[in-house]
Amino acid sequence: MRSVDASLLVGSLKGSGEAEAFIRSEGPVWISHLVLAEAVGLLESGYGRTRPQLAEALAMILDNKDLVLEDTLVARAALEGYRGGLDFEDALALEVARKAGHLPMATLREALGAIPGTVLLR
Numbered sequence: 001m002r003s004v005d006a007s008l009l010v011g012s013l014k015g016s017g018e019a020e021a022f023i024r025s026e027g028p029v030w031i032s033h034l035v036l037a038e039a040v041g042l043l044e045s046g047y048g049r050t051r052p053q054l055a056e057a058l059a060m061i062l063d064n065k066d067l068v069l070e071d072t073l074v075a076r077a078a079l080e081g082y083r084g085g086l087d088f089e090d091a092l093a094l095e096v097a098r099k100a101g102h103l104p105m106a107t108l109r110e111a112l113g114a115i116p117g118t119v120l121l122r
């Protein structure tokens with residue numbers, strides 16, 4: 001199974017024929033948590049997508065049969081945290097730590113520190 005980077009994943013979401021063709025011809029392709037987080041960051045900063053648009057894009061990625069995520073259950077839980085107001089990177093880091101059994105996760109970020117499984121340091 002091949003993998004792709006964030007630029008190709010974003011390209012496929014933006015309708016790049018070349019990116020879509022690669023995924024279809026080589027699929028399924030593997031998406032790491034790092035690539036998923038980077039893709040969300042690119043879409044937020046470089047393309048000005050809103051949170052609801054990004055949540056929809058993430059849901060499409062999770063449901064795409066041509067994409068295999070590093071851990072779909074972790075990514076789905078992170079999406080729910082994102083929909084609940086967390087930054088996606090924070091939500092993903094928390095869910096990775098939760099799956100690995102490494103909670104509580106200490107943070108200086110107030111929004112993240114309000115979530116069960118975290119400890120806010122002041």
